[in-house]
Amino acid sequence: MTATPAITSLVSALGALEPFADPIDLLNYRRDCSMVAAGQAQLAVQAASAEDIVSIVQAAAAHDTPMYVRGGGTMYAGGANPHAGGLVIDVSRMTRVLELDLARGVVVVEPGIRFSDLTAQLAAHGQTVGIVPSTGPAATVGGALSSHALGTGSARHQSMGDCVAGLEVVLVDGTRLRTGSAACRDAGFFQRYCMGPDLTGLFIGADATLGVVTAVALWLYPLPAARSTFCLGFPEPAAAGRFLVDVQARELTRQVWYAAGYEAGTVRARVLAAQPEFDVSRLPGYCIGFDIGGERDDIARDEARLAALASEHGGAAFAAFDTAYFNKLRLTENYWYSFAGYFSRSRCAILMTSLPCDRLADLCAAVDALRARWPAFVWGAATVVCRRGLHGGVMAFYDERSEWPAIEQAIEDATQVLRGAGCVPYKSGKLWAQEVKASGAYHQVLRRLKRELDPKGLLSPGNLGL
Amino acid sequence: MSKTITQLSEDFVTRFARDLYHCSSCNYCVDAVWPERGMHAVCATLEQHSRAPGYSGRGYIEAARAIMEGQALDAATLADRVFSCTTCGNCEAACPLGLRPATIGRALREELLAVDALPPALANARDTFIAHGNPYGLPRDQRRAWLPDDEPVAQDAAMSLFTGCASALPTGAEARAGHALLKAAGVTVAVVSDACCGAPLAELGLRREGEALARAAAARLGAAEVLVAGCECAAQLRGANLKPRSIVRWLCDAVTAGQVDLHWKDDVARPSSVRLVESCQHKRDGRDGDEAAVAALLASLGCVLLNEDFPNRHATCCGAAGGMPAMAPAAAARMARACLPPTGLAVSLDARCANHLQACAGEDVEVLGIASFIEHYFRVAARPVP
Numbered sequence: 001m002t003a004t005p006a007i008t009s010l011v012s013a014l015g016a017l018e019p020f021a022d023p024i025d026l027l028n029y030r031r032d033c034s035m036v037a038a039g040q041a042q043l044a045v046q047a048a049s050a051e052d053i054v055s056i057v058q059a060a061a062a063h064d065t066p067m068y069v070r071g072g073g074t075m076y077a078g079g080a081n082p083h084a085g086g087l088v089i090d091v092s093r094m095t096r097v098l099e100l101d102l103a104r105g106v107v108v109v110e111p112g113i114r115f116s117d118l119t120a121q122l123a124a125h126g127q128t129v130g131i132v133p134s135t136g137p138a139a140t141v142g143g144a145l146s147s148h149a150l151g152t153g154s155a156r157h158q159s160m161g162d163c164v165a166g167l168e169v170v171l172v173d174g175t176r177l178r179t180g181s182a183a184c185r186d187a188g189f190f191q192r193y194c195m196g197p198d199l200t201g202l203f204i205g206a207d208a209t210l211g212v213v214t215a216v217a218l219w220l221y222p223l224p225a226a227r228s229t230f231c232l233g234f235p236e237p238a239a240a241g242r243f244l245v246d247v248q249a250r251e252l253t254r255q256v257w258y259a260a261g262y263e264a265g266t267v268r269a270r271v272l273a274a275q276p277e278f279d280v281s282r283l284p285g286y287c288i289g290f291d292i293g294g295e296r297d298d299i300a301r302d303e304a305r306l307a308a309l310a311s312e313h314g315g316a317a318f319a320a321f322d323t324a325y326f327n328k329l330r331l332t333e334n335y336w337y338s339f340a341g342y343f344s345r346s347r348c349a350i351l352m353t354s355l356p357c358d359r360l361a362d363l364c365a366a367v368d369a370l371r372a373r374w375p376a377f378v379w380g381a382a383t384v385v386c387r388r389g390l391h392g393g394v395m396a397f398y399d400e401r402s403e404w405p406a407i408e409q410a411i412e413d414a415t416q417v418l419r420g421a422g423c424v425p426y427k428s429g430k431l432w433a434q435e436v437k438a439s440g441a442y443h444q445v446l447r448r449l450k451r452e453l454d455p456k457g458l459l460s461p462g463n464l465g466l
Numbered sequence: 467m468s469k470t471i472t473q474l475s476e477d478f479v480t481r482f483a484r485d486l487y488h489c490s491s492c493n494y495c496v497d498a499v500w501p502e503r504g505m506h507a508v509c510a511t512l513e514q515h516s517r518a519p520g521y522s523g524r525g526y527i528e529a530a531r532a533i534m535e536g537q538a539l540d541a542a543t544l545a546d547r548v549f550s551c552t553t554c555g556n557c558e559a560a561c562p563l564g565l566r567p568a569t570i571g572r573a574l575r576e577e578l579l580a581v582d583a584l585p586p587a588l589a590n591a592r593d594t595f596i597a598h599g600n601p602y603g604l605p606r607d608q609r610r611a612w613l614p615d616d617e618p619v620a621q622d623a624a625m626s627l628f629t630g631c632a633s634a635l636p637t638g639a640e641a642r643a644g645h646a647l648l649k650a651a652g653v654t655v656a657v658v659s660d661a662c663c664g665a666p667l668a669e670l671g672l673r674r675e676g677e678a679l680a681r682a683a684a685a686r687l688g689a690a691e692v693l694v695a696g697c698e699c700a701a702q703l704r705g706a707n708l709k710p711r712s713i714v715r716w717l718c719d720a721v722t723a724g725q726v727d728l729h730w731k732d733d734v735a736r737p738s739s740v741r742l743v744e745s746c747q748h749k750r751d752g753r754d755g756d757e758a759a760v761a762a763l764l765a766s767l768g769c770v771l772l773n774e775d776f777p778n779r780h781a782t783c784c785g786a787a788g789g790m791p792a793m794a795p796a797a798a799a800r801m802a803r804a805c806l807p808p809t810g811l812a813v814s815l816d817a818r819c820a821n822h823l824q825a826c827a828g829e830d831v832e833v834l835g836i837a838s839f840i841e842h843y844f845r846v847a848a849r850p851v852p
């Protein structure tokens with residue numbers, strides 16, 4: 001691709017930052033982990049500091065060049081895919097811990113720091129952060145908060161945004177905005193809600209549409225003395241859903257570091273792979289794994305409480321799934337890719353969806369329906385238990401060489417099916433944008449904010465379609 | 467107009483299409499930080515040479531897939547990226563899906579040779595090798611210069627010693643020390659010092675030519691147990707159906723089995739501490755058992771090792787491997803210095819790394835190959851058979 005005069009001029013404006021303009025280097029910036037179509041950037045630049053971001057954003061704006069922001073590039077929604085070409089601002093080299101204030105219980109980091117790096121540094125002080133997605137070795141804090149990450153910690157705190165004390169954001173005109181208590185000159189980050197409306201929240205889940213996050217203040221939490229996993233089996237998803245309603249109503253997830261629900265098919269596959277002789281009549285119709293932290297006595301007490309509550313809903317401890325899979329996933333291997341099917345097909349299309357616990361059975365029925373309608377793909381669903389409600393990940397494993405167009409249709413269909421089941425699908429490229437657009441007033445307000453903060457629409461439209 | 471690469475061989479597509487389409491673009495192979503796996507910087511090339519992502523494991527996968535899907539890529543630019551790779555294999559160790567980005571990078575070298583796109587610095591290296599039979603451009607007969615003149619030809623020896631280019635040249639220090647250790651341990655070896663295993667050619671993308679040299683070397687070595695000094699030689703000879711063991715591993719095994727005694731020399735001051743420099747080629751080759759054995763042996767002798775958690779599952783390349791030393795010597799030197807302690811003694815288990823580290827180390831650091839280290843500080847003797 002021949003560079004336009006604007007890009008050539010932008011290259012010289014960014015000269016000191018050594019931007020990448022070679023098509024071979026730009027290939028890595030084409031896409032994230034999603035099945036969303038790839039884009040084609042004309043330029044990419046790695047920023048090393050907030051000052052760099054200010055000069056990059058100002059230079060790109062002066063050249064009317066579209067901008068995309070990229071952290072680890074592990075999202076499954078395509079927000080960082082440069083569909084309009086232009087410039088990719090790569091923040092993955094902004095990895096410093098800017099402040100660690102144990103007394104205030106806050107750590108301030110640059111947006112490109114990887115979760116695994118941050119948690120290892122904090123572990124030396126017996127601390128951790130609230131939410132860690134399962135892609136911790138590659139996912140950045142800035143990317144996670146811009147895309148509503150969840151995972152470890154969701155049962156205690158909900159979502160990434162709930163663990164953020166404040167932000168620094170560079171707007172498209174170069175303004176450096178600090179939110180929360182840090183909005184007040186010299187006060188620093190220690191409180192999220194102070195002077196007025198919560199501007200921090202405006203940039204959480206905003207997918208780089210409104211500004212570039214350059215610093216993130218996260219609250220600290222003490223690491224537990226011990227961790228332990230255990231699993232509960234239920235006769236069917238509806239019973240598991242009722243159990244979770246009760247669990248959340250009684251706030252029994254305070255010490256749960258992670259909890260996730262698994263469909264019968266996954267449980268069966270895992271257990272039989274580990275114990276081929278297992279009596280299949282003893283397999284549950286739904287399983288929930290818990291990873292609990294705390295003092296040993298507290299863990300035992302929490303497990304007993306959860307097991308007692310489960311029995312009121314026909315559930316019981318199901319150790320076979322814990323030994324076969326869950327314990328390994330959480331405490332030994334600790335990464336997500338071991339999910340069945342990944343290796344057999346090729347890539348995985350993920351459609352995230354929020355749902356209330358009482359809709360768990362509907363989610364499972366929806367996935368069964370999708371299996372029947374799209375038999376070419378391997379479908380699966382995993383559900384992360386949050387402090388309130390659930391986040392479900394509906395996955396379709398597909399062969400990217402031959403099935404890329406077809407999977408887009410299938411995911412589009414999945415969006416409709418899930419909405420019909422009372423879920424809120426999101427995080428899936430243009431489908432997410434369509435959902436936001438269909439929301440009416442919510443979308444209109446977002447559009448007005450976008451016009452105000454980014455009048456020329458140079459920052460990525462993100463998955464919000466702004 | 468500059469040359470482009472527009473297609474890949476059928477062999478490449480058959481071997482790697484699955485990897486190209488399974489890749490989830492997750493970037494673990496580029497710059498994951500994975501303390502649980504001892505990984506803090508995946509790719510030495512990205513860290514020390516260029517931050518351009520085309521120099522990464524994922525970069526090779528993206529490039530290969532783009533070509534496969536009909537995109538024409540500039541051959542010289544791609545060659546610069548894939549030939550700089552140190553082939554350390556860390557990107558493969560980081561890939562959560564078990565894909566083979568480093569192997570794909572190596573295979574891309576062959577594809578680039580097919581369009582005559584060997585980078586100029588490496589074309590010189592290839593010509594030097596062809597002219598002299600070693601990558602250092604030294605006369606062929608210098609390979610045996612380290613051997614004592616009176617060394618008898620051990621025709622019926624139960625073991626052969628294969629001293630590759632890096633231990634026999636340029637000084638021959640590692641070959642001489644390894645040989646001396648074996649002798650002191652009462653072992654007679656048939657020395658094959660005038661052959662190359664072909665690893666330097668294979669590294670330049672001349673895989674078949676490299677394999678031919680390995681087969682020729684294997685034929686010379688015969689059926690006897692083969693000991694080697696260099697790690698690359700071991701991997702290459704394994705491809706020729708041999709099962710070589712490193713000299714130092716043999717020594718560790720012999721000490722453990724009670725056949726050989728090893729004691730600090732009384733007349734040489736002991737080093738206050740030692741940093742063992744980990745070798746990425748050892749890891750890639752699945753031979754970190756050697757590193758563990760050496761660490762255990764030295765620790766049992768009271769040697770203070772500076773390494774934490776040695777051996778790690780991964781090592782960051784010191785810059786000795788791949789095209790880096792010829793193409794970007796300054797980056798290769800930075801890689802070396804990043805592996806060395808600021809002062810004191812560093813010991814490498816690999817002869818090629820030891821040469822490179824010695825050449826790049828500052829004045830305050832002494833670097834020794836493992837055989838030279840043991841020979842300098844320890845007395846080795848065969849234990850009398852009761």
Ligand SMILES: Cc1cc2nc3c(=O)[nH]c(=O)nc-3n(C[C@H](O)[C@H](O)[C@H](O)COP(=O)(O)OP(=O)(O)OC[C@H]3O[C@@H](n4cnc5c(N)ncnc54)[C@H](O)[C@@H]3O)c2cc1C
Nearest residue numbers: 071072073074075079134140142143144146149150208213
């Ligand atoms: C196998 C697999 C498992 C996963 N598991 C989880 C999981 O458990 N929980 C979970 O929440 N997610 C999960 N994800 C999705 C993803 O890994 C996480 O959401 C992650 O936090 C994204 O971070 P990133 O740095 O990779 O973001 P990117 O992909 O780089 O970016 C995500 C979005 O944020 C924007 N952005 C990035 N940095 C900034 C910034 N500094 N300022 C403004 N905008 C920015 C980008 O433009 C993009 O729109 C998974 C993905 C995969 C492939």
Ligand code: SF4
Nearest residue numbers: 509551552554555557
């Ligand atoms: S083999 Fe090593 S140097 Fe080459 S791309 Fe992989 S990590 Fe980088």
Ligand code: SF4
Nearest residue numbers: 489490492493495561
């Ligand atoms: S090769 Fe492996 S680690 Fe690298 S981007 Fe692809 S899937 Fe991720």
